Every structure is written in C-alpha cells, then in structure tokens.
Amino acid sequence: MLPIIQVSELFELYKSAHLIVINASSGPHAAANYEDKHLDGAIFVDLNTQLSELHEDAANGGRHPLPKIQNFAKTISELGISPDHHVVIYDDKNGANASARFWWMLKALGHEKVQVLNGGIQEAEKKQYPINSKKVALKPAELYKLTSWKLPTVQLEEVVKVSQDVDHILVDVRATPRYNGEFEPIDLIAGHIPGAVNIPFAENLDKNGLFKSPEALKEKYTQLFGGIAKENRVFHCGSGVTACHSILAVAYAGLEIPKLYVGSWSEWSRNGKTIATK
Numbered sequence: 001m002l003p004i005i006q007v008s009e010l011f012e013l014y015k016s017a018h019l020i021v022i023n024a025s026s027g028p029h030a031a032a033n034y035e036d037k038h039l040d041g042a043i044f045v046d047l048n049t050q051l052s053e054l055h056e057d058a059a060n061g062g063r064h065p066l067p068k069i070q071n072f073a074k075t076i077s078e079l080g081i082s083p084d085h086h087v088v089i090y091d092d093k094n095g096a097n098a099s100a101r102f103w104w105m106l107k108a109l110g111h112e113k114v115q116v117l118n119g120g121i122q123e124a125e126k127k128q129y130p131i132n133s134k135k136v137a138l139k140p141a142e143l144y145k146l147t148s149w150k151l152p153t154v155q156l157e158e159v160v161k162v163s164q165d166v167d168h169i170l171v172d173v174r175a176t177p178r179y180n181g182e183f184e185p186i187d188l189i190a191g192h193i194p195g196a197v198n199i200p201f202a203e204n205l206d207k208n209g210l211f212k213s214p215e216a217l218k219e220k221y222t223q224l225f226g227g228i229a230k231e232n233r234v235f236h237c238g239s240g241v242t243a244c245h246s247i248l249a250v251a252y253a254g255l256e257i258p259k260l261y262v263g264s265w266s267e268w269s270r271n272g273k274t275i276a277t278k
Contacts, residue, residue: 003103003251004211005088005115007127013086014040014130018113020081022089023121024051024098026241039090039121040130043079043138047098047241050075051105059270062263063186063239064101066149072105073144082141083111090117090124094209096201100244104260108151109144116248119210152259154234156271159261164195168232169225171258173201173246174265178238181275186238187266191275193236199224201242204249217253225255233258239266 013019023038026047034044048054053067067075081087087106091097095116106114117124125131154162162168172179172192179198184190192198203220206212212220225233235250237243240262251257269275 001113001115002214003107003115003248004118006118007124007129010088010117010124010129011127013088016086018084018086020079020085020087022079022087022099022102023091024089024102025091026098033092035133037121037131037133039124040132040134041136042090043136045079045098045102047101051098051101057270058239058266060267062265062267064241064262064266066105066153066240066262069109069146069149073109073146076106076109077141077143078138080139080141081106081111083144084113085141086113086115087111088115088117090120092121094120094205095211095248096242096245098241100248101241103248104151104244107257108149109146110150119208123210151257152231154259154261156263156267159193159234159236159268160273162232162234163193165232167228168234169228170196170261171224171233171235171246172196172198172265173235173237173243174198175200175202187269189269189275191269193265193268194274194276196236196276197224199246201237201245201249204246211249211252214253217249218255221250221253221255230256230258234261235259236261236264238264240264 021042023042024045052064089099089102091099103116179192181191235243
C-alpha cells in the first residue's frame with residue numbers, strides 16, 4: 001500500500017466500515033477549524049495533546065517529543081483505531097502540519113493500512129468530497145499491546161556523533177532562510193546543526209501542492225543519498241513534525257524509511273551545541 005492516497009481513491013472507500021478518517025492538526029484555531037468543516041466522518045486529532053508529550057523544557061526532547069508508546073496506544077484505541085482499520089489522515093498544510101507525523105507514528109506502531117490524503121482538505125473540496133460540520137461519536141477499540149516504536153529514531157547524543165561524519169547524512173527539511181540562520185520564528189536561536197544539508201519539505205510538492213510522483217521523488221532522494229547506507233540517513237526539522245513530511249515522501253518514492261531525530265533543532269539549539277549559520 002502506498003503511503004499517499006488520492007481523493008479519487010478515498011471516494012472508493014467512502015462509507016466503508018473499515019475506514020477511519022483523521023483530521024490531524026495543530027495551532028490555536030485547529031479545533032475550531034475542524035468544527036467549522038471537516039471531511040465527512042473525520043475525527044479530530046491534536047498534535048500537542050495527542051501526538052506529543054510536551055515537557056516544560058524543550059531542551060529535553062524538543063518542542064514535540066513523542067508520547068510514551070503506551071500512552072499513544074491508549075490514544076488510538078480511544079479514537080477507535082484497531083489493526084484492521086484503514087486509516088486516512090489529512091490536514092490543511094499538504095501533510096506538513098500533523099498528518100505526516102500521525103502517519104509516522106501509526107507506521108511505527110506497526111499499523112499497515114495508513115495513508116495521507118494527497119492535497120489535504122483543499123484537494124478534497126476541489127474534488128467535491130463530502131464535507132460538513134457534523135459531530136462524530138467515537139467508538140473505542142481494544143488497546144494496542146506494544147512496547148517500542150518500530151521505526152528508527154535517533155537521540156541527541158547520536159546526532160552529535162554523526163552530524164559531520166561523511167558516512168552519514170543529516171537532512172534539515174526546514175525552509176532555507178531558517179536553515180541559513182536569517183531568521184527564527186519559533187526557537188530561541190537561529191541556524192542549523194553543523195554538517196546538516198538543507199532539503200526543504202516544500203520541494204516534495206508540485207506547484208499545485210500535491211506530492212510529486214514517486215518516480216520524481218525517487219530520483220531526487222536517490223541522488224541525495226548517494227552511497228550513504230540506509231541506516232545512516234537522518235531527517236529532522238524544528239520539532240520532529242515536518243521532518244515526517246519528507247520521510248513520507250521518501251516512503252512514497254519506494255525507498256527505505258530513514259531515521260527521525262524527533263528533538264530536531266528545538267532540542268539541539270537549547271543544549272549549547274555548536275551552531276552553524278550561513
């Protein structure tokens with residue numbers, strides 16, 4: 001199953017008893033926007049409260065650290081997601097808000113049938129997929145019984161060791177001005193991790209805000225990785241959210257899923273590590 005689903009394909013699943021549609025978003029207006037309009041039957045999931053376990057100090061895991069896996073298993077069970085469900089996730093930022101992060105987390109649980117909607121709610125509206133503001137009643141499912149994430153992650157200490165190792169590649173997916181240290185709208189310090197290369201997540205999309213074809217993405221990332229072994233590829237962003245957008249693109253290209261540095265720049269920049277700027 002491809003990690004990206006088209007609106008036309010979602011139409012074919014519409015009203016299926018095995019389909020669960022998720023609106024995964026963040027921000028002060030996310031819940032209100034969902035209540036105003038969402039794909040028919042979609043359930044709202046919040047990045048901060050359900051897909052992260054926030055700490056007082058972002059130096060410890062970054063701004064959006066992963067929740068304990070047992071807590072996340074409880075969350076998805078409360079949402080009614082069981083292993084046999086086909087989960088389709090969307091947001092209003094072409095997958096770059098929280099939908100790619102939720103996709104990564106479900107994949108890391110071992111959930112097989114999970115996809116991100118190409119183009120998000122904007123593309124669904126354009127293709128006249130049913131949209132309304134109806135409340136959705138949750139039907140809890142049995143608890144997932146897992147003890148560890150199944151997708152690879154790295155911690156701060158490992159990033160320190162490999163950031164400038166020629167046998168590794170550390171990919172920063174933030175916008176280039178942030179990578180260059182020209183400005184920093186969220187974190188305390190501007191710049192980037194020494195040795196990191198900048199491949200903005202927006203480059204995964206075409207001019208219409210849709211993911212480029214798997215063939216185009218495969219060519220792009222195969223060239224980027226060169227001869228770097230698959231276990232030595234690390235992606236990060238500001239807080240471990242938009243990095244999942246590029247990991248999703250890599251998976252869509254049919255390539256091995258790289259490691260995720262969840263703490264990302266928000267953790268690195270708060271730990272007194274060497275800062276590289278333009």
